[in-house]
Amino acid sequence: MLTGGSREDGNTAGGRINGSEESFLAPGLFLLIGPSGAGKSIYCRQFMIDALLSGSYCIFLSSRMNDRQFEMLFPQELRQTLAHSTRFINPFSGSGIGGLEGGDMSRDDTRLSLALAEIKKILSAKRAPSDLGGRSEDAQISTHCVVIDSLTELFLMFDEGAVLKFVTELSLLLQQFEVTAVFTMIISQKAADKPNNSSSTFSSLPDILASIVDGTLEMKWEEKTDGEGGRNGSLVRSIRLLSMRGYYHQPKWVSFIISKSGKLVFGNSSSQALNCTMCGKAIKGTPIMDSDFAFDSLQCAETYKKFVGVYGSSISEIGGLPSQVVNVNFFFVDIVGLSNPALSVKKQIEKIEILNRLIGSCDAFAKTKEKKIVLPTGDGMAIGFFSSVESPLILSRQLHSKLRDFNRNRREVMEQDGQGELDSSSENETEKLGMRIGLGSGPVFIVSDITGNQNIWGPGIILARRVMDIGDNMHILLSGNMAEMLTSIRDEYKIIIKPIGKYQIKHGQTIDIYSAHSSDFGNSSTPVKMLAGNVK
Amino acid sequence: MVGSIVFHSYKGGTGKTTLAVNVSALLARAGYRVVLLDLDVYAPTLHSYFGIEPPKWINDFLFEVAEAKDILTDVTPILSKSAAEGNASHENNSGKLFVGFSNPSKDEIYKLEGGTREKVQLLRRFISLREEIFSAINADYLIIDTSPGIRYWSLNALAVANVLYLALKAGDVDIAGTKKMAADIYSAFSKFGAKPFLILNRVAGYCVPNTLLQRQPTPDHSDPSTSSSSTLSLIPGQNEMSQVSKERSAEIIKNIGINIVAEMPCFCDIMFSEKEFLTVLHDPDHPFSKRIGDLATQSQRLLGEKSSNG
Numbered sequence: 003m004l005t006g007g008s009r010e011d012g013n014t015a016g017g018r019i020n021g022s023e024e025s026f027l028a029p030g031l032f033l034l035i036g037p038s039g040a041g042k043s044i045y046c047r048q049f050m051i052d053a054l055l056s057g058s059y060c061i062f063l064s065s066r067m068n069d070r071q072f073e074m075l076f077p078q079e080l081r082q083t084l085a086h087s088t089r090f091i092n093p094f095s096g097s098g099i100g101g102l103e104g105g106d107m108s109r110d111d112t113r114l115s116l117a118l119a120e121i122k123k124i125l126s127a128k129r130a131p132s133d134l135g136g137r138s139e140d141a142q143i144s145t146h147c148v149v150i151d152s153l154t155e156l157f158l159m160f161d162e163g164a165v166l167k168f169v170t171e172l173s174l175l176l177q178q179f180e181v182t183a184v185f186t187m188i189i190s191q192k193a194a195d196k197p198n199n200s201s202s203t204f205s206s207l208p209d210i211l212a213s214i215v216d217g218t219l220e221m222k223w224e225e226k227t228d229g230e231g232g233r234n235g236s237l238v239r240s241i242r243l244l245s246m247r248g249y250y251h252q253p254k255w256v257s258f259i260i261s262k263s264g265k266l267v268f269g270n271s272s273s274q275a276l277n278c279t280m281c282g283k284a285i286k287g288t289p290i291m292d293s294d295f296a297f298d299s300l301q302c303a304e305t306y307k308k309f310v311g312v313y314g315s316s317i318s319e320i321g322g323l324p325s326q327v328v329n330v331n332f333f334f335v336d337i338v339g340l341s342n343p344a345l346s347v348k349k350q351i352e353k354i355e356i357l358n359r360l361i362g363s364c365d366a367f368a369k370t371k372e373k374k375i376v377l378p379t380g381d382g383m384a385i386g387f388f389s390s391v392e393s394p395l396i397l398s399r400q401l402h403s404k405l406r407d408f409n410r411n412r413r414e415v416m417e418q419d420g421q422g423e424l425d426s427s428s429e430n431e432t433e434k435l436g437m438r439i440g441l442g443s444g445p446v447f448i449v450s451d452i453t454g455n456q457n458i459w460g461p462g463i464i465l466a467r468r469v470m471d472i473g474d475n476m477h478i479l480l481s482g483n484m485a486e487m488l489t490s491i492r493d494e495y496k497i498i499i500k501p502i503g504k505y506q507i508k509h510g511q512t513i514d515i516y517s518a519h520s521s522d523f524g525n526s527s528t529p530v531k532m533l534a535g536n537v538k
Numbered sequence: 539m540v541g542s543i544v545f546h547s548y549k550g551g552t553g554k555t556t557l558a559v560n561v562s563a564l565l566a567r568a569g570y571r572v573v574l575l576d577l578d579v580y581a582p583t584l585h586s587y588f589g590i591e592p593p594k595w596i597n598d599f600l601f602e603v604a605e606a607k608d609i610l611t612d613v614t615p616i617l618s619k620s621a622a623e624g625n626a627s628h629e630n631n632s633g634k635l636f637v638g639f640s641n642p643s644k645d646e647i648y649k650l651e652g653g654t655r656e657k658v659q660l661l662r663r664f665i666s667l668r669e670e671i672f673s674a675i676n677a678d679y680l681i682i683d684t685s686p687g688i689r690y691w692s693l694n695a696l697a698v699a700n701v702l703y704l705a706l707k708a709g710d711v712d713i714a715g716t717k718k719m720a721a722d723i724y725s726a727f728s729k730f731g732a733k734p735f736l737i738l739n740r741v742a743g744y745c746v747p748n749t750l751l752q753r754q755p756t757p758d759h760s761d762p763s764t765s766s767s768s769t770l771s772l773i774p775g776q777n778e779m780s781q782v783s784k785e786r787s788a789e790i791i792k793n794i795g796i797n798i799v800a801e802m803p804c805f806c807d808i809m810f811s812e813k814e815f816l817t818v819l820h821d822p823d824h825p826f827s828k829r830i831g832d833l834a835t836q837s838q839r840l841l842g843e844k845s846s847n848g
């Protein structure tokens with residue numbers, strides 16, 4: 003599989019893609035981009051399986067999975083060999099990373115630095131076992147593969163600057179070894195269409211990352227037609243080597259399917275079925291590519307642009323966006339002060355567990371029959387409610403009530419234990435649980451991840467995260483669209499939800515910020531970030 | 539060169555269907571393979587215009603129960619009959635006119651207004667219809683008659699067309715609405731190659747009353763009292779008074795921002811006739827026919843000249 007992607011003609015149909023059993027990708031670092039559902043994770047899985055079967059050592063980094071989930075990626079016959087041929091690293095949970103005790107795991111850059119150090123240690127040991135005291139069998143390993151699936155999740159869970167620093171340093175590290183590495187990243191069609199105007203953080207990141215890596219692979223999917231222009235409901239996934247540093251090539255799409263066993267099966271490139279985004283016909287000859295869509299004629303490409311001009315980006319449904327696009331109402335929370343250097347890892351974990359427990363005890367979470375999805379983010383979580391725009395706010399109020407009770411009880415316990423006022427010392431300050439909440443509403447794409455679990459991604463969740471990031475302890479901040487929806491539903495919301503101004507977030511985008519507060523919940527003060535600037 | 543033309547308007551009653559049918563008929567009689575689609579899906583009229591109840595409708599194609607060839611009716615014999623009655627002389631018999639009719643059934647119209655997902659599927663099917671009309675039917679021209687205003691299927695028709703004819707009467711309300719539509723909608727299409735033009739039709743104050751027209755027997759008929767054996771034409775020496783003043787034209791162009799391709803007077807005999815039917819063939823010397831002839835010629839020029847020998 004990608005295994006071999008860099009043929010002279012630059013076509014990813016090289017190597018296993020065109021059915022041969024040629025070698026893997028040449029050593030180097032590859033960025034694999036594409037929309038959700040294109041098959042990036044499946045691809046990485048296949049990449050690792052192929053590498054293991056050829057005797058390579060694999061390092062897999064994910065900030066979302068655990069050891070068990072990693073193990074389940076592989077077929078039964080390979081699982082027994084995983085212990086000495088793979089290393090799973092979760093920089094967020096610390097899984098697979100040694101020396102945690104010495105580092106400040108509350109800091110994003112520390113966690114990623116430790117992950118980097120671990121990778122370096124592994125690669126060094128495999129290359130020169132005698133020097134570093136590695137096992138003798140390591141000396142037989144001549145090639146390595148490194149997979150990060152995905153950078154998108156890293157950007158979601160860690161500070162953007164820390165992730166970019168990590169990727170840059172890792173790329174420099176990998177140059178010292180015989181390594182083939184694949185880093186995945188979601189790039190939505192919308193972001194691809196409007197790289198300079200998108201509200202997505204990730205619209206410009208692929209360009210930045212592309213300058214770091216040796217090559218960029220691109221994946222996409224389209225709904226299959228029956229050859230008569232009709233739709234038959236199945237997907238056609240394709241991959242191509244978009245760019246390769248150092249030599250000229252002409253990118254060509256190669257279609258593949260994912261078999262029931264989870265394997266990638268590449269068809270003969272000459273018979274690949276690429277269909278026109280606009281009319282649905284199978285494309286004969288060279289497709290006309292525009293905005294990541296394939297067309298069979300200039301007329302279809304122009305017609306597509308006309309539709310986008312009239313209907314807006316919603317017409318993208320014709321093209322490459324995942325089929326399930328829904329509007330979700332988000333509750334985004336994180337623990338304030340979790341990166342306080344005075345806080346031990348044990349205390350951090352304890353606080354995360356308390357937050358989980360408090361949220362779990364709220365009726366708005368525990369007893370609602372509304373469809374929802376929970377995405378842990380490490381120091382907090384995002385909860386998406388699929389129906390009610392009120393649910394995130396109701397949950398916020400209930401959570402604040404629980405939180406005040408919790409902090410009050412803890413203070414009383416400490417006072418009884420003779421530990422003094424809770425807020426009188428920095429030591430006791432660390433005992434308090436603080437949080438900030440961001441609420442937002444917007445479209446997301448529903449995708450199935452590699453483990454078959456439902457996952458979501460899109461502008462809606464990013465907006466909620468941005469809104470939360472503006473707040474301080476006990477703030478419940480809302481995006482403008484969510485505030486407007488809520489205040490139009492109930493008069494009481496007009497009393498508790500107040501506009502606090504506009505705020506410029508990344509990429510120059512300005513958003514309206516509202517704050518929900520009363521004597522029982524929220525924080526009536528203006529967020530420090532808004533006082534400090536960036537306010538329009 | 540193949541291409542498509544759509545007849546659209548901001549308001550109803552601007553004569554889109556009359557213009558579309560007569561231009562199509564002239565192009566077919568000039569030797570081209572022409573497909574005329576009734577995409578006025580909310581108020582279809584072409585089936586009653588031709589008096590045809592087709593076995594399959596455009597709707598059947600969109601819902602994937604019929605192929606393109608099944609929904610197109612060859613009305614060339616009807617053209618030939620009308621031309622014979624009008625003693626039309628300039629024709630190339632190799633031309634064809636196929637018409638795709640839209641189903642006027644209430645339920646079928648409702649079905650076209652499905653949910654977003656269904657609409658997108660129907661749209662893709664419509665795009666493929668355009669492709670088949672040119673690739674499988676080998677049409678030279680696709681002419682589309684649409685619904686007035688900013689509606690889903692009107693916009694779809696506009697998006698697939700190379701030339702957009704926007705018919706309007708010269709009333710202030712019509713101009714104001716057309717101006718807004720041009721700014722909101724047409725600009726998106728013209729940005730990607732579509733050519734929009736205004737057709738001033740039934741221009742108030744520029745009437746050609748019946749008294750200026752004379753009915754003459756066709757050479758093969760002796761009874762001038764019946765329309766089937768005579769043709770209408772302007773009485774020699776009479777002025778049809780059809781020119782919109784240059785000042786008014788300039789004002790409209792400036793106001794809407796789109797050039798005028800044709801100015802059609804209000805011909806009283808057509809306006810108040812029981813039914814206009816292929817006037818260009820039946821009354822080839824009628825001043826209306828002359829105007830349509832000019833419009834057809836302009837259309838050919840706009841889409842690129844093409845050999846008419848087949």
